[in-house]
Amino acid sequence: MGIxxxxxxxxxxxxxxxxxxxxVKMNIAVVDAGANLTAFIRMDDAWLGSLDISIKKAKTARFFDMPTGVIGSLSQPGGSLYNIEHSNGGLITFPGGIPIKDESGTIIGxxxxxxSTVEDDHAVAEAGVQAVQG
Amino acid sequence: MGIxxxxxxxxxxxxxxxxxxxxVKMNIAVVDAGANLTAFIRMDDAWLGSLDISIKKAKTARFFDMPTGVIGSLSQPGGSLYNIEHSNGGLITFPGGIPIKDESGTIIGxxxxxxSTVEDDHAVAEAGVQAVQG
Amino acid sequence: MGIxxxxxxxxxxxxxxxxxxxxVKMNIAVVDAGANLTAFIRMDDAWLGSLDISIKKAKTARFFDMPTGVIGSLSQPGGSLYNIEHSNGGLITFPGGIPIKDESGTIIGxxxxxxSTVEDDHAVAEAGVQAVQG
Amino acid sequence: MGIxxxxxxxxxxxxxxxxxxxxVKMNIAVVDAGANLTAFIRMDDAWLGSLDISIKKAKTARFFDMPTGVIGSLSQPGGSLYNIEHSNGGLITFPGGIPIKDESGTIIGxxxxxxSTVEDDHAVAEAGVQAVQG
Structure with missing residues (x-):
């Protein structure tokens, strides 16, 4: 399905x-169009707690077809999607998750x-995305 | 039980x-008076992450017999029901969930x-409610 | 994805x-090729405990692309897949779950x-499958 | 930790x-000495249900430092570890999980x-182990 x-x-x-x-020491997860884990690596000495977060970021980005940080901007107190993180077994809605599109623009994973910092996380994710969307 | x-x-x-x-492409869930799923459809290409959210919205609305958005207004930081979303295996408290009443006003599901947006979600839910409350 | x-x-x-x-009073669930719930109904007065079982049967049939009863014959004590039911958040491996194929034989959900009895459950599932494979 | x-x-x-x-189309998971996922791939069109099973097999093999099939022989009805699969969020105790040792014999993951069949699963796992123990 997809990628x-x-x-x-x-x-x-x-x-x-x-x-x-x-x-930086990262956990890197890729899910397919069905939000199923397809490839994963954890760099030596990366935070243990980041393993689950990287997978949840990938799933979250595919669940709603947008970068995780966009969802996080809507899930703040007073926002229209406040506490959406309680769905789907736990979402992660700060930056570091990005949909992957094929050359035609279809989301494939x-x-x-x-x-690291969410800025670093996002930058590394963006580098990953470029490998396919190129 | 109920509906x-x-x-x-x-x-x-x-x-x-x-x-x-x-x-719009929606996930639509109906629960009965016992908060058990009774009917469900997912429209083609609707967000994958909205499946769980639609069911949680229906359950949340029946759990407390009020529209989900009302609960969300009370679960904000400083509010009387702050972080109530942690209960019952996960609640969703933004708009899109509405109790269904019969002609006598009794809640039956x-x-x-x-x-889509929470405004769209609520509008579609309201159209569903009207089919029974007519 | 699929159906x-x-x-x-x-x-x-x-x-x-x-x-x-x-x-008979049944819970009937259909999942797509990604094992995501696509349509569901619960008949009036059907067993409450069968709601979750019907969904798990549909998912199980798609997870391994075979009727649930076949998996159950392999997961018995001494069998090669003993206690596989502990995976994927809980499988149901007795009859009542069947993959759905399109006219070309591709599994689409x-x-x-x-x-009811597992024989009845299977018969009702088979009738559902025929509606598409016809 | 370890590998x-x-x-x-x-x-x-x-x-x-x-x-x-x-x-054969496999899901392949490697965990480190702390039983944390370190690398994972899912081959195209591999069973969806095998994703979780591959990870649980790797964890189970490290949790008890023995091949999963050995645990399965002890978890049968009447066995000394009957239904141990209920622990640790779900174990998988049929073949396909194997500890990885370094050259000194220390388990590192x-x-x-x-x-596929449990025999195929075990053969592929064994090939993986040889890459490090070689």
Whole structure:
């Protein structure tokens, strides 16, 4: 469904390289169009707690077809989606999850990255996305 | 308990028609007076993450016999029901869930709708409710 | 992904008719190729505990692309898949779940039925499958 | 803790090659000495239900430092570990999970494979283990 293993591994590889370049230790997860885990790596000494977060970010980005940070901007107190994080077994709605599109613009999966600041997480995820959308 | 299958299907049908009229892709769930799922449909290409949210909205509306958005106004930081979403396996407290009453005003179940803005979700849910309360 | 709503509703309708003919009260669930709930009904006075079972049967049939009873024959004590039921948030491996194929033989989803004997559950599920594979 | 990412990826790569040689579609998971997921791939069109099983097999093998099938032989009715599968959020105790040792014999992690018969699953897992223990 959607992204295949070869593409998913290319996404993980590109994100891993970006993380090495930045000197950060990341968990990197890719899910397919059905939000099922397709490829995953955890860099040595990355935060243990970031493993689950990276997978949840990838799933969240595919569940709603938008970057996780956008959902987080709507789920704040007073926002229209306040506490949406309680659905689907737990969502993560800060940056680091991004949908992956094919060349035609169709969403074929998503990447989730966790292990540093949310800005770093997002930058590494973006590098992963570029490997396929190129 | 409460709403029967024929009524629940009428609610789903009316909500589905409203969603088609509005051009939105919804998950539509109806629970009975016991908060048990009674009828459900997911429109083609609706957000994957909205499946669980639609069911949780319907349950939440019946759990407390009020529209989900009302609960959400009380669950904000500083509010009397702050973080009530942690109960019952996860509540959803933004709009889109509405109790269903029979002609005498007795609550017989609830509808939950998810797939667009909370305003759209609520409008589709309201159309569903009208099918029975007429 | 796979079965669309129109097809899923045809499956549910055919299974419902069969259940009415047999005089049994069923929960009937249809999932798509991604194992996501697509259509569901619970007949009046059907066992409450069968709601979850019907959904788990449909998911189980799609998770492994075979009728649930086949998995159950392998998960018995001493069998090669003993206690596989502990995976995926809980499987149901007795009869009543069947994959749904399109005319070309591709699996597009699955149906799960629960509410009577497993023989009755399977018969109602089979009637649902025929509505699409016909 | 234990296996590092480079080793884990070597294990996954060797198992993947073995699966390709055998013509089977596998989910392949590697956990470290702390039983945390370190590398994972899902081959195209592998069973959806095998994703969770592969991860649970890897965890189970590390939880008790023995091949999953050995635990399964003890968890049968009347056995000393009857229904141990209820612990740790769900164990999988049929073959396909194997501890990974370093050259000194210290256990540094485990591999879990799921997607075919348990004999195939075990053979692919064994190929993965050899990549590090070799």
């Amino acid at each position: 295949n293993l070869q593409q998913a591994q290319a996404v993980v590889h590109a994100a891993h390289q970006k993380a090495l370049d930045m000197g 998503a990447i989730g990255v966790s292990g | 029967n299958l024929q009524q629940a299907q009428a609610v789903v049908h009316a909500a589905h028609q409203k969603a088609l009229d509005m051009g 609830a509808i939950g709708v998810s797939g | 669309n709503l129109q097809q899923a509703q045809a499956v549910v309708h055919a299974a419902h008719q069969k259940a009415l003919d047999m005089g 699955a149906i799960g039925v629960s509410g | 590092n990412l480079q080793q884990a990826q070597a294990v996954v790569h060797a198992a993947h090659q073995k699966a390709l040689d055998m013509g 485990a591999i879990g494979v799921s997607g």
